[in-house]
Amino acid sequence: MADPAQRLHVLPDDELAALDAHWRAANYLSAGQIYLLDNPLLTRPLRPEDVKPRLLGHWGTSPGLNLVHTHLNRVVKARNLEALCVWGPGHGGPAVLANSWLDGSYSEVYPDVPRDAHGMARLFRQFSFPGGVPSHVAPETPGSVHEGGELGYSLAHAYGAALDNPSLLVTCVVGDGEAETGPLAASWHSHAFLDPVHDGAVLPVLHLNGYKIANPALLARLPAGRLDALLRGYGHAPLYVSGDDPRQVHREMAAAMDTAVETIAAIQRTAREAAAAGGTPEGERPPWPMIVLRTPKGWTGPADVDGKPVEGTWRAHQVPLSGVREDAGRLRQLEEWLRSYRPDELFDAEGRPVPAVLACVPEGGRRLGATPHANGGLLLRSLPLPPLERHAVAVDKPGAARHEPTAVLGGFLEEVMAATADRRDFRVVGPDETASNRLQALYGATDKAWQIATLPTDEHLGPHGRVMEVLSEHLCQGWLEGYLLTGRHGLFSCYEAFVHIVDSMVNQHIKWLKVSRGLPWRRPVASLNYLLTSHVWRQDHNGFSHQDPGFVDHVLNKSPEVVRVYLPPDANTLLAVTDHVLRSRDHVNVVVAGKQPCYDWLDLDAARAHCARGAGIWEWAGTEDGSRDPDVVLACAGDVPTHEVLAAAGLLRQHLPDVAVRVVNVVDMTRLMPYEEHPHGMPDHAYDALFTRDKPVIFAYHGYPWLVHRLAYRRAGHSNLHVRGYKESGSTTTPFDMVVRNDLDRYRLVMDVVDRVPGLAVRAAAVRQAMADVRTRHHAWVREHGVDLPEVAEWRWTG
Template sequence: MTTTEHPAPASADRTDLRLLDAWWRAANYLAVGQIYLMDNPLLREPLAPEHVKPRLLGHWGTTPGLTFLWAHLNRVIVRDDLHVLYVTGPGHGGPAVVATAWLEGTYSERYSRVSQDADGMKELFRQFSFPGGIPSHAAPETPGSIHEGGELGYALAHAYGAAFDNPDLLVACVIGDGEAETGPLAASWQGNKFLHPVHDGTVLPILHLNGYKIANATVTARITREELIAQLEGHGHRLYVVEGGFDGEDPMAVHERMAATMDEIVAEIARIRTRAAEQLAAEGRVDRPRWPALILHTPKGWTGPREVDGLPVEGTWRAHQVPLAGTRDNPEHRAQLEAWLRSYRPEELFDDDGAPRPELAALTPSGDARMSAIPHANGGVLLRDLKLPDFTQHAVDVPRPGATQASATGTLGAWLADVVRANPTTFRIVGPDETASNRLQAVFEATDRQFVGEILPTDEHTAQHGRVLEVLSEHLCQGWLEGYVLTGRHGLFNCYEAFIHIVDSMFNQHAKWLEASRHIPWRRPIASLNYLLSSHVWRQDHNGFSHQDPGFIDHVLNKKAEVVRVYLPPDANTLLSTMDHCLRTRDYVNVVVAGKNPGPQWLSVDEAIAHCARGIGIWDWASTDGGAEPDVVLGCAGDVPTIETLAAAALLREHLPQLKVRVVNVVDLLRLQDAREHPHGLADREFDALFTTDKPVVFAHHGYPSLIHQLTYRRTNHSNIHVRGYKEEGTTTTPFDMVMRNDLDRFHLVADVIDRVPGLAVKHAALRQHMLDERLRCRRHAYTYGVDAPDVADWVWPG
């Protein structure tokens, strides 16, 4: 069904809508004031240059549409006692959401200096996009927001993430028509195939067509209405359309159409949910509903200046940011700004003290029902600890180092199944069709993949209600999990290591959100966003070069130390301990990299717990320094680098028994950093005790070598640290040839030791040559037989 016009319903008579229009005018007045004014907030005197900010920053064009929708949602919230979370896709419309939060009283509750009076209004205006103030976008500082203005394209994914497991929540997601052009948003329309109409909440997508981006028309505004409707109906929605405000149309007519349409949408959502509950009770299943979606078509910069300097503004790209750019120095622009502000008739909206008039305040929902105060937008208020089962019950038995073979992620999967069972409504696993590929398939003993589309008898572990969300879009996985944790729940994102880069920008924005929110007193801590990266660079030998990239951890470590953590557990028991820790943390992004293939297990569960608690430590059983100062330190971080380092240590023990070798394994990569730069960093004396102040260090790293140098550049012994890691040499080959191509193999590590320990290069040149010959032998074997030489493939620790 499409609705372009509707009679006003009895519940929204013209008197009510005139009050609603006044509320909307008040919000628009406050929004314009934020962009332009630093004094004279109620226009009690003629506008003068000193009343205008010297730098005008902000976005007007989308703002009146955002406030219009907010006003109409408030009407149905009050009438029907709804719980609505407002997700602002055009987040650069920060003036709108800040204005509505102040109008609802929430802003003054959060920031007492911004009171609901003339002085508070002045502060509200002055602080906006001003040094020492608040950003011009919707941001963590904005009450009611879970979506930052720079996150273009992610709004609808966040909305679905917020709706999962929140059956009483309606998420109204405003999508800008510029945002609608992005890849993540295009994929996000598929979210309705995963949303359960009984167990989950409701998402109402609202595509706000105002025609333009910054300086160009939008695609969705320039295709035919029929084509756009067909597109969204094809995504499974029932479409409603409201348009108006063009050619000077009376806003009251648009309010009438919008009120009628919103009533029908709310009623349709209620009907869908009632029918679904009845069907689920009777049949144990539900039909996938056609959820409502709304298209709102209004002019860009609606109610703003129609024309400036002889050029059209309202309804064009010129309204996008600041329509009147010269108001401080240009008297004509200043007069036009004053006329614009007075067109909202502020004397009708605010009393003598500058507070909203009582009849406007009466239109605002109360308490937590206000969209600016809803607890879901401050998820830490709702957050409850996970019930985490004892992971030691799933530990691998390791009677001695290297005696047991196991898959680290396979072992973890069995514990995650218990986590799912213990937390049936507050924990989800997301991933791009890789849960089983990453060997976490044991979780399907406890739950299924959730999918509300057609399910065939040949589908495995797929049901209409489950705890695993799989969709072949890393953007959706990231957005869903962000929305889920921001609204007070917990989760895990598992992904192939090389393809997690797809969400680099999304990670950036979430990390920035955490950085900012940690310093906002009323923002409560939320669950950490946890990544498990498997199918990693050293075991993508079969897929080849395109699947070989360990650089996400480098990207992560560019963020503030207070919010990022990176872990490289070397075996299954350390992975269990690490993940148990990560799921208990708050306000972090935790990145855990672990292999899925069977491999040697090094530590018993008790040893693993102690090692993970330290984050770094000497493995005495692999070392030959006997507690004395070593001749060389072999450092390692990551499962495959650990295997190669231990194999190198065994070769050195065999061929150079007099050499004092110390093996240091790193689980928590940030332990390498200076304690002054990261809270997990080692003090210099602790670092020096492990790595010495003057002895050679040969470090085998999971990722790019430069990262280790970046972390250790301030250390006393940095000039002696030599790092081996991935150096962008990859192809389809064997596992050992892969490490040889990057000089991370055991033979090259032994050669590195010979090259760097004083006195060995000349004396043991023959041994060095033998190591290089061994590399040639292993490569010939791989190229001849297609598999690694048995002595390498089946190597075990000789201890």
């Protein structure tokens, strides 16, 4: 089903021969990595000891990836393109490593793996070998921004890389197994957010080799007409390449690549000329091209083994020939397979690729293994962040006024967005929630990105917008990851409960950053910053389904050198934390903050100092006078827990004035960890000075209470630590009823003080009973009136 335009491109025979030589060399190197420990050029007959004792790797996808790499080299060199490729098929490492070694970029990064026989032997030995490199495309692989072990995210990463990169062509190979995942299926819609004026282009290559690890691939089995209708319905113009005859496939692939690149250039040229003239192109924009490549799985590998077909079947997925060391017949078959690529024609006596092999390879930074876009820290510029004083709220005394923290932050982000209008290296993504999360001030500086039809009732949609909303957390995460890894900055705003949708994606990004931090040639990139709002304690109106603060727990399980979690209690601390995380590098920062009005506790200077400490005593809130140790520590982390702790502190002032109370607020959750376990952790002496070694600590925490116990379990005072938090008791109810249901309310906290401070249980029994009575009265009141008790709704700090 080749497009007629493809036939206009004719590949000369000499160029075809050079492309085939490069492809054969890449195939040879890919197979060699899976099998060989020694004898890389087959200068003598293969022996069992030349073969690895454990055969690990994935052959099935490698020939197709090598074909794409070869032909992408050709168009990049011929047209002097800036290009990046995202390799989606799982564990396609042998192919991408082979090609980066061929183009010389691997040896530049790793001088101990030179482009000769010695280097080839090291390349082979290290693959999937202890102390070596992974079997998938990992951070160690030059030219990569995408780890192919977990499937579904390649196309979203590719579009993220293309955003605000107007000269960049991002080719993305989508495996037919990956094409079955939900995130990938949603990613086909990404072109609706791609601006042909300011962004680059994405060229998807759907590689249909027919099988996954053990089953047929769905799209590969669709009738041709249905597949074509599906892809056109997604908004793409597919170009088809198929077959198992290398000469034919090379010719078709070259023609498809030429057609696709020329179509992309025409779309961009039309849009950019219209924009330069002050308008937009007339009529509907042509669909972006894509390539559908259909070749056999394990192409050019063993046709059959022990009478069972291998090439073109699921048996080629991983290691098509096993037991090679033990079976002389299979050893001979492996040698025949490797020699079928005619390595003596491809490499000289010293193991260097011959000129014909490298004829299609670009030079310098145009090489796919050397593109700076795959090492984004090389391109990264610091954000022009405005002074916080322009956005901070005035705080004459704690608790005198209230603001919506995220609305205050919205003004700050608007200024950042405006300051980056020309350089275009900052984006905010989120699933249809920017205004809901009170960040609508951003629309004063930019629209929401949108490239398809609009209606008169639409607001803030525009073709050049840099706020990106789509009701897919997977796409938001994938776009932002691709954007950050190619050298830009961003923020992901999301409802707290639903950020869990990207749990697995953030796992992979954290692992990527952990490994990258150990690679001196990988330059630091901007951190992945989450703003989680519409949080558990103020989802009283939406109910139980929207109440889950557990993303923090998930992230804090991960690499401590990468992860950070912040719970600013008011507007100014949110500003200070955001300023910090937007300046940080190579981290995943989770910031949890409310969007509802809350009291302002700290002025800007105090907020900065408090955030720099990460945790500290609020002397103005407690009643200790310095003449003796506190009787109890009331600790808090999060805006609503802080509110309840301060209300509890006020009740204790009123009912138990002789009890010395210390109030500690925690902004940075990792401060609770020992410094040996996390870079932000406190040494024991600092923790003990803050929380004491032997006094009861009542800790009101935003999320699941057991997390605090886990972080602080090694501390001397852990046996005195009592944590209140969310206990999976949610519903559609009032805001205060949410905290009462989970025993986080001020009255329960006072009861905890009475229960845990020695000597209070008897002499303060009446106070405890009074607190319990208010909780009982609250229960009846909210069910009768539908609102919180007046003394709760009208409470304010008077300390």
